Amino acid sequence: xxxxxxxxxxxxxxYREEETGKQSDVVMGCQLDGEWMAQFHGLEGxxxxxxxxxxxxxxxxxxxxxxxxxxxxxxxxxxxxxxxxGEAGVHFPSxxxxxxxxxxxxxxxxxxxxxxxxxxxxxxxxxxxxDSILLFRGDNAEFLWGADYYQNMMLWCLPAAIxxxxxxxxxxxxxxxxxxxxxxxxxxx
Numbered sequence: 001x002x003x004x005x006x007x008x009x010x011x012x013x014x015y016r017e018e019e020t021g022k023q024s025d026v027v028m029g030c031q032l033d034g035e036w037m038a039q040f041h042g043l044e045g046x047x048x049x050x051x052x053x054x055x056x057x058x059x060x061x062x063x064x065x066x067x068x069x070x071x072x073x074x075x076x077x078x079x080x081x082x083x084x085x086g087e088a089g090v091h092f093p094s095x096x097x098x099x100x101x102x103x104x105x106x107x108x109x110x111x112x113x114x115x116x117x118x119x120x121x122x123x124x125x126x127x128x129x130x131d132s133i134l135l136f137r138g139d140n141a142e143f144l145w146g147a148d149y150y151q152n153m154m155l156w157c158l159p160a161a162i163x164x165x166x167x168x169x170x171x172x173x174x175x176x177x178x179x180x181x182x183x184x185x186x187x188x189x
């Protein structure tokens with residue numbers, strides 16, 4: 001149903017009402033979160049690969065700002081109220097998951113760049129590495145809402161995506177977690 005009813009040729013609609021024909025032209029920045037979840041858990045992708053590539057290209061053009069990927073790119077039709085997300089709101093964990101999705105799908109340089117932009121907003125621009133901001137503006141990194149630090153632990157999904165593995169990869173011999181444990185025990189790997 002999703003593939004038949006909401007695919008636009010370059011991404012997925014936020015919604016489409018069959019009864020009225022009404023549909024949104026808002027581009028949702030986290031529309032591929034299911035794809036990230038599948039890759040991170042070592043499963044087959046959630047979406048057709050060609051549609052993932054087309055959607056990633058669209059999101060790069062529409063939702064990526066200097067300080068991360070915004071959640072909602074308001075369309076020309078308007079009529080959508082994003083609430084506290086604002087018209088340029090970057091949700092830290094969503095931006096990191098999108099960066100990982102780029103990494104998993106062959107866009108290594110851009111995935112790393114998006115992750116860097118997002119972390120830079122939090123740590124350098126906002127000086128909030130320990131008092132983690134959950135939502136900030138993608139155009140100027142200004143605080144919008146929240147200090148839900150546990151969600152920002154999504155940052156730790158990146159080592160697996162960078163290595164091109166699922167979530168178990170960093171725990172394998174020689175992986176990041178394995179190296180950190182050995183370093184803490186005073187043994188180099």
